[in-house]
Amino acid sequence: MLALSLLAGPGIATVTARQSNPPMGGGLTGNWAVRTASADGTTRSTYFNLKQEGSRVTGSIRTTQFYYVITESTGGPEGFSLIATMKDGKSDRRVQYEGKLVGNELHLTTRRRPDAPPTEMIAQRAPEGEGVMPPRIPPPALHKVPDNGLARTPPMGWNSWNKFAGRVDDATVRSIADAMASNGMKEAGYLYINIDDTWEGGRDARGNIQTNKKFPDMKALADYVHGKGLKLGIYSSPGPNTCAGYEGSYGHEDQDARTYAAWGIDYLKYDWCGARTLYTDEEMPAIYQKMGDALQATRRPIVYSLCQYGRLDVWKWGADVGGNLWRTTGDIRDAWDSMSRIGFGQNDLAPYAKPGHWNDPDMLEIGNGHMSDIEYKTHMSLWSILAAPLLAGNDLRSMSPEIVGILTNREVIAVDQDKDGKQGMRVWKSGDQEIWTRPLSGGALAVGLFNRSTEAAKMSVRWADIGISGNAKLRDLWLHQDIPWQGPEYSATVPGHGVVLLRVTWL
Ligand code: GLA
Numbered sequence: 051m052l053a054l055s056l057l058a059g060p061g062i063a064t065v066t067a068r069q070s071n072p073p074m075g076g077g078l079t080g081n082w083a084v085r086t087a088s089a090d091g092t093t094r095s096t097y098f099n100l101k102q103e104g105s106r107v108t109g110s111i112r113t114t115q116f117y118y119v120i121t122e123s124t125g126g127p128e129g130f131s132l133i134a135t136m137k138d139g140k141s142d143r144r145v146q147y148e149g150k151l152v153g154n155e156l157h158l159t160t161r162r163r164p165d166a167p168p169t170e171m172i173a174q175r176a177p178e179g180e181g182v183m184p185p186r187i188p189p190p191a192l193h194k195v196p197d198n199g200l201a202r203t204p205p206m207g208w209n210s211w212n213k214f215a216g217r218v219d220d221a222t223v224r225s226i227a228d229a230m231a232s233n234g235m236k237e238a239g240y241l242y243i244n245i246d247d248t249w250e251g252g253r254d255a256r257g258n259i260q261t262n263k264k265f266p267d268m269k270a271l272a273d274y275v276h277g278k279g280l281k282l283g284i285y286s287s288p289g290p291n292t293c294a295g296y297e298g299s300y301g302h303e304d305q306d307a308r309t310y311a312a313w314g315i316d317y318l319k320y321d322w323c324g325a326r327t328l329y330t331d332e333e334m335p336a337i338y339q340k341m342g343d344a345l346q347a348t349r350r351p352i353v354y355s356l357c358q359y360g361r362l363d364v365w366k367w368g369a370d371v372g373g374n375l376w377r378t379t380g381d382i383r384d385a386w387d388s389m390s391r392i393g394f395g396q397n398d399l400a401p402y403a404k405p406g407h408w409n410d411p412d413m414l415e416i417g418n419g420h421m422s423d424i425e426y427k428t429h430m431s432l433w434s435i436l437a438a439p440l441l442a443g444n445d446l447r448s449m450s451p452e453i454v455g456i457l458t459n460r461e462v463i464a465v466d467q468d469k470d471g472k473q474g475m476r477v478w479k480s481g482d483q484e485i486w487t488r489p490l491s492g493g494a495l496a497v498g499l500f501n502r503s504t505e506a507a508k509m510s511v512r513w514a515d516i517g518i519s520g521n522a523k524l525r526d527l528w529l530h531q532d533i534p535w536q537g538p539e540y541s542a543t544v545p546g547h548g549v550v551l552l553r554v555t556w557l
Contacts, residue, residue, distance in 0.1 A: 077127050078102040082156050083176035088216070090262040092251060094295040097181035098147075098156065098173055107132060111145065112181055114295025117327040118145055127151035139331040139361055184290055186328050187301055189336035195343060195372035200353050202405045203467040204439045205317070205375065207242025207283065209413045212384065212443025216248040216294060219264035220271055223282075229446040231278040238458040239467060242317050242353070243275050244283030244441065250296040259297060259306050272314035283317030283353070284310055288337045289324025298324050303344045311348035318345060322358035331362045335371050342372025355410065355439075365402035365409055375408040375439055382412035384420040386547060390502060393432040394476075394484065403437050403473035410439050417444030417453040424548045426456050427528060428500060431551045434466035435474035435488045435498050461527040462551065465496045474498075477516050483509050483544075487516055490553070496527075497552045501544035509550070510541040518554060527551045 082098040100109040100120075107123035111134045118134030125131055132147045148168075149158040156173040208226060210218035227243050230236050249268075251260035261268050268284075275282040286306060287298035299306040299320075310318060320341050322334070329337055338356055345352045356368050356376040368376035378399055379392050392411050399409045414433065416426040433440060442457055449457075465488060474488025474496065482503035488496040497516070499509045513522065524533040524540065528551055533540075542550045 078107055078130065078151060081176045081178050081180060082173035083181060084158070084171045084173045090248065090264045092262050092296065095181060097176065102126065110134070112183065115289065115291050115293055115324045115327070116143060117183055118143070138326045183327060184300065189329065189333045190340055192336055192339060194370050195339055195346065197406055198346060198351065198354070198372065198374070200351055200406065201374040201408065203469065203471065204408045204437055205242055205353055206240045206440045207244055208240065208442045208446060209244040209246055211246035212413055212415055213418060213445050218245060218248060220266060223271060224274055226446050227275045227278045227280055230280060233446065233454060234458045235446065236279060238460055239463055240440070240442065242281050242283045242441070244285070244317055244319065246285045246319065247292045247294040247321070248296055249284065250292065252297055253302070257302055257305055259302065259309055268313045276314060281316035282314065283319065284315045285319045285321065287321045287323045287325060288341060289322070289327060291324035293321055293323040299341065300324070303340050304347065307341065307344035307348050310352065311350040315352060317353040317355065319355040319357055334358055334362050335367045338373065339371040346372060365399050369407040374406060375410040377410045377412060379411060382415060384415040384418040386421055386425050389415060389421065389425070389429050393429065393436065394502070396436050397476045400473040400475045403471060405471040408437060408439060409473065411436060413441040413443040415443055416456055417442070417449050422547070423452045423456065424545050426453070428547060428549045430456050430459065430462055431498050431549045432500070434462050435486050435496055437466065437471060437473040437488070440466055459527065461530065461553070465490065465527070465553070483507055485511055493556055495554045497554055499542060499544050499550040501546060501548055504546040506543055506545050508541060509544050510539055512539045514538060521557045523555045523557055525553045527553055
């Protein structure tokens, strides 16, 4: 889905015919490719490997991250319809194409959703064998990958995807590093500058991964980022292709890890995506372990971030395969519904977070423009109570003072970065109001009064109900003010979609 939206993104989608072979026996039989060239010099291809016998068409469809087998067909060269399916973890995926042969081209349409307008494409004949799935490499036997000693507190930094997607390039990364080093974020603890998908080129004759045109020299870029006192992260997939359809690390895990180390990379986000074409969910631990081992074999400290959307209860095995953090859900969007559904849905995962190993409810959307500042404060507060990684996902070069203030609120960051590394939990809920607490080192407690309703609400917390007896010191972490002790109960009016975040310290 993401790959499709990326292809439709600005400056990316142009369908071109790269080469055409003479028809082999006519009809629909043969290997067909729809090629989409990117401005970065790379091409995404979708392959239709078809065999037509009368009105029956069999074969496979390989898109940038999916591999389907044709299960139903009707019609022939003058007009046909194909349904193809694949198993993806617990779900069954299905695509449908309508098409016809026009001269030596296959004109095709499909729909992303049944109610979406049709997407049209033209396939040309491609050489037999191009685009076939690589043979499956059996997963290794499981063993415990030793702790790499990194990420003792949740990683902090920036990631390119939420704001830039396929438009990230060397100049953008440098200017984001400049911004982070000069706008107070670095001093507040932000460290990693992470390049997400779409930096990849192909491989050279010896199989070494190359960058594409957008990243002329990754080592020079790492040197630049290090020169700012920051660290550089990169992205790949255990599959043949990434989510956006770029080159993945499949079969090149050790080689890629060595390349990252030689470039000076400090963080890897490893995204399942294309691996679903070759492996079941049950095989995920072994596949992630492979890169965990490969990274450690480089002897360079590289934070290892697992991204497989929380499947197979990753929190139960992520640490054992060398992971420092693991995504717990699908992708976040810059919208209250998405952020709040993810954030408030993390309660059961608290026992699995600990120093070096974190639940990752996805990157921040703060400053991307589709939530209010009140909602972004809720986002920041909730992620901090959750001991979540704080990876800004906005354009750090052009932020309002309010957004800088939210991202660099040191009192809130101190909650996130608390050295005990205990993830907070919900202690009370009534309708749209929830109270979450997080135990902090030294016996303090972070208390978040969250109002998920659109209307302001008066919320109260009785200290005895959350285990506090006697007097305590109260501090409002957004107002940066101490609050006089009001006795056994504290009440505040919390704005719609807002939060009051307190630090409670026993006297
Ligand atoms: C997946 C991940 C996202 C991002 C994209 C890149 O959707 O979950 O965070 O990395 O892939 O293609």
